[in-house]
Amino acid sequence: MKSPARVLLAGVAAAATVGALVGCSTAGGDDSSGKTELRVATFPPGADAAAYEAFAAQEKQFEDEHPDIDIIGVEYEWEGPTFAVQLAGGSLPDVFTVPFTDAKTLLENDQLMDVTAEMDDLGYTDSFNPIILEGVTGDDGKIYGFPRQAYANALSYNRELFEAAGLDPDSPPTTWDEVREYAKKITDETGKAGYSQMAINNTGGWQLTVGTVARGGRTQTDNGDGTAQSTIDNDATRGVLQFLHDLKWEDGSFGSKVDLDWGTINQEFAAGNIGMYTTGSDIYTALVRDFGLDSDVYGLTVIPLEGDDPGTLGGGDIAVMSPTIDDETKAAGVEWIDWYYMQKLLDEDAAVQDAKTLNESGQAVGTPLLPVLSRELYEESLVWIEPYINVPRDQMAPFTDAIWDQTPVGEAKVKTQEVYALLDTVVQTVLTDENADIDALLAQAQTDAQALLDS
Structure with missing residues (x-):
């Protein structure tokens, strides 16, 4: 699930769609001008023109400082079911991002470039939260990527639909019972889906896990030796599925679309067809940039917590490079990752330049994230860029005021995406079969998941 911020945690869901925006090179390397050509990931297909204007400005800034490197922007979107095919086929950019959850699998398959020496040379190794750095560290102790963004899962909601249903958009629900109550009011008053949830392309399993953790459960335990127990x-988890069943079959507030994933649920939400849904706290940027959301209708709050050991499932992504690129392209890739992703996290001048460029191009500045470094440095960076913040943070106050009181929980470490894919079917069954046997579904899913973990 795409997500940030993607830290003390770990992801989002995945298919990589790639297409050159400028140029048509298939691999990095020297071009006819003697420069090192570097293909870098930009945005998903469909991003607005302003996003590309901002990227073009940043590209020029980088190339002015690094005249020996020629940046080639490449459209990119990570989606689980097709990412492995894209990676194996060599059609990804030289520099791209992957969710924390995919890092371990890629490491096991030797599909990421070792950047240990470069991380040390740049002075970043001791700066990251150790829990986050662990996610990009292989069994050999080497580092294979730069954690660049982290997020907490949160509840996004449509303020306009709240008002139409007679609800106060500044007082979003704080319990799952209230979420259900609000969803029904929205549907009854507007005819829109009061609540919706992702269900396909690994995102159904992802959000089922989000709901499980929020209710005090876990879908996997780490045995501490590289193995895990389902x-x-x-x-x-039973409570999440019963909640979805009741919304769909008792209240009629779930809506008719039960086959949404990260992209399509964002599209539906941005179009005003969904009252509430759960996803990463960093979603505002994509909603505005890629899906045309009217910022005035957006609201964000923390996920309700209940049970004995509840937490907020986090995620994020890392900037990585393919192990097949040559040393010259790798060196250029490290320069780009440091300049484009990392410096703004640590350096005031870099942070201000990044925020100013994005702001002048109409891109979101100040979307709520979680720190990959320290909370203190993250909050200091918000002070640095305060003149350029343009997101409606007052409409996100229910999240930003409460998130530090919630316990962050990382995603499962073993076969994460494979288990999410398996759980998609469980979610889909509950949403398409009013008489689905939830107990039987969970028992079978646990057996099937354990087989995956043991394979």
Whole structure:
């Protein structure tokens, strides 16, 4: 699930669509001018023109400082089911991003470039939160990527639909019972889906896990030796599925679309067809940039927590490079990652330049994230860029005021995406079969997941 911020945690869901925006080179290397050509990931297909204007400005700034490197922007979107095919086929950019959840699988398959020496040379190794750095560290102790963004899962909501239903948009729901109550009011008054949830392309399993953790459960336990135990068959996961069943089959507030993933649920939400849904706290940027959301209708709050050991499932992504690129392209890639992703996290001048460029191009500045470094440095960076913040943070105050009181929980470490794919089917069954046997679904899912973990 795409997500940030993607830290003390770990992801989002995945298919990589790639297409050159400028030029048509298939691999990095020297071009006819003697420069090193570097293909870098930009935005998903469909991003607005302003996004590309901002990128063009940043590209020029980088190339002015690095005249020996020629940046080639490439459209890119990570989606689980097709990412492995794109990677194996060599059609990804030289520099791209992947969710924390995919890093371990890529490491096991030797599909990421070792950047240990470069990380040390830049002085970043000791700066990252150790939990985050662990996610890009292989069994050999080497580092294979730069954590660049992290997020907490949160509840996004449509303020306009709240008002139409007689609800106060400045007082979003704080319990799951209230979410259900608000969803029904929205549907009854507007005819729109009061609540919706992702269900396909690994995102159904991802959000089922988000709901499980928020209710005090876990879908997997780490044995500490590289193996894991499936714990899907638990009361918290059962509660999530019963919640979805009741919204769909008792209240009629779920809506008719039960086959949404990260992209399509964002599209539906931006079009005003969904009252509430859960996803990463960093979603505002994509909603505005890629899906045309009217910023005035957006609201963000923390996910309701209940149960004995609840938490907020986090995620994020890392900037990585393919192990097949040559040393010259790798060196250029490290320069780009440091300049484009990392310096703005640590350096005031870099942070201000990045925020100013994005602001002048109409791109979101100040979307709520979680720190990959320290909370203190993250909050200091918000002070640096305050003149350029243009997101409606007052409409996100229910999230920003409360997120530090919630316990962050990282995503499962073993076969994460494979288990998410398996759980998609469970979610889809509950949403398409009014008489689905939730207990039987969970028992079978736990057995199937354990087989995956043991394989």
